[in-house]
Amino acid sequence: MEEIKVFFKEIEKENKKTKMEVLEKNPDNIGLEDLSYITTYDSIFSKLPYRYKQIIKVREDSEVIFSQFGKEIMTLLKDKNINEINLNQDGFIRVDMFGKGKFKTDIILETDRAENMIKLIADYNHAIISEEEPILSTNLPTGERIECLMGDIVKGQPVFSLRKRPSKIFPLTDYVNTGKLLEEYRKKLVEEIHNGANILIAGGVGTGKTTLANACINELRGTKKRIIIIEDTPEIICDCDNKVELTTSKYVKLADLLKTSMRLNGDTVIVGESRTGEEVDILLKIWNSGAKGGFNTIHADDSQSALKKMEQYMLSITSVPQIEEIIQAVNIVITVKKKMDSSNYISEIMRVKGYDYKNKKYILEDLIN
Template identity: 35%
Template sequence: MAELSESTKKNLVSELVHAARDWFAAFSEEGTVEIMVNPDGQVFVDRLGGGMERLGTAGRDSTLRFLATAASLSGQAVTPQSPVLETELPGMEPFFGARFEGLVPPVVSGPAFALRKRASLVFSLADYEERGIFSRGPKETEGLWYEGARSPRDLLSRAVRARRNILVVGGTGSGKTTFCNALLLEMASENGRVVMIEDTRELQCPVQNRVELRTSETVDMQKLLRATLRLRPDRIVVGEVRDFSAYTLLKAWNTGHPGGTGTIHADSALSGLSRLEQLASEGGIGTAASRPVIAEAIHCLVFIRKTSSGRRVSEILAVDGLSAGEYRTIPLLESLWSPTKGECQ
């Protein structure tokens, strides 16, 4: 299909705004993370630091019109025969490349979608500390990069400077990508070359010497990882680790490209390692073979979760190889941390 002209794109974007009239004001708010329209027409909004709340309702016709217009912008069609639409909205105002996942019957009872905004603000580790998102203070430990850390922020800053590989773990909507952006901000003070791989553009990287890669229908993450190794990266960053390519990433981190970061879905910091084992097994790599690679490649696990009062970083673990075939981890946080007092409570 021929690429749409700029004027056609602008017209279609105007149609999107009109179809979004039931919830567009909330979408435009600075703190909004995601808008979700359910099959019954109920609209929910997820706000940064505020959690999810019901916004109101959207008409079935306007939701279908939004879906159809989003499909037209990406050169696709959403029909009963092709009922799932995955795309990004145009990078122009007001949607700025937001990630879109839409569905129509028969896979749902009514048209539904989730529209996730790209991060417009990049929070630093200092911001996380000031907002009290670090649940705990540093545990007194001895050894390597985490020795003598004065705060969770200092702990992670040391990990970045020491070129440790950091895996950010959490559930859906927990804030993994936003936290990963904070780690990328820490990397900006260096002169290294960063290569980033994503399915959809969500990471915000201020590093000047960077290459941003994105998967497509014909080029998967595995292929991009192989290409990355020929682009002379100092650090490799993956937006979300989700398939067998995780094993390729681990080997890359192990062979001359330390200091990377990525995110993964799991329910605890330690479960992030189990999830990596599962992904490796999808390519026929058993636990006996994958576990030593994982233990060597992952140096730091950060678990972030969504609570009723907002996001919280509740675990930071150092991974120190294997002991009797099991992961040896060192918890680096303990007792509640007060960012104003700078001490454990």
């Protein structure tokens, strides 16, 4: 980018001042949208406030990478109803759309263009993708999560799976309107959310756990509670004023952020997904220490399996099953599944009542019983 368009309102009043003098005088109060002069990129970039530099950097990197996608794929990226975009070895683009499930489009991404795109994404993230390291797990400049494969492991045909960051909340009423949830369950679930239930959302890969979590979290809008959100990849949408959003980095693990959250005085702690014993252990301690109304997702096929999965994670750091800690912390378990046509639905919403030590099973009760 050789030039940047700049407009200084102050210059309209003080024509004799140079563009650079105005920047040096008050750079923090100059918005990019307020600029109208053309100046060299390098000369102005160094004077811009940090937040503008970041905006420009993301835009530049995005333009270069997205130029390889083409207009048709960019249209899919902008579609708020689409949450996944996948490239298979046949070159066809496939998507996963809310309410419709997965389907094949007539869009083809040529091998050369796909490879160039993947290499650009790797460069942006200071990563390497090669024959020796053919797998790239990273994010686009705009935050979308992407998994890329190249080389012999995919027979020379690039493959990627792009998970979009949600830009739209599908409220629980949408689940009712599309037949995914009965109205009586929705009403009871909303009541439990407002009463501060800690909720575990279970499901397989791509079943829509985060989408459902966002629908439930949407019921908290308007709350005065201090909400702490912790994620590996920013996917949770929370339309609440008093919130802190924490994201892991190369140097800071999710467990580290969970420990930090205990000193942030949060009323509610929401975690995108817990995958280790340490993460589950800290989250349960937080929920059992007075934080109410939290959410967490986990890979499991039903409510019983979800709680057992938590138990198994905990056994990696302790020799004694932490059953009491689990049943005290987790109040509700929701399971979301996919049908054969790839559309999803809520299969069960269970209340955690206790544990049957004789049969080694959690005691669960249907939400509306």
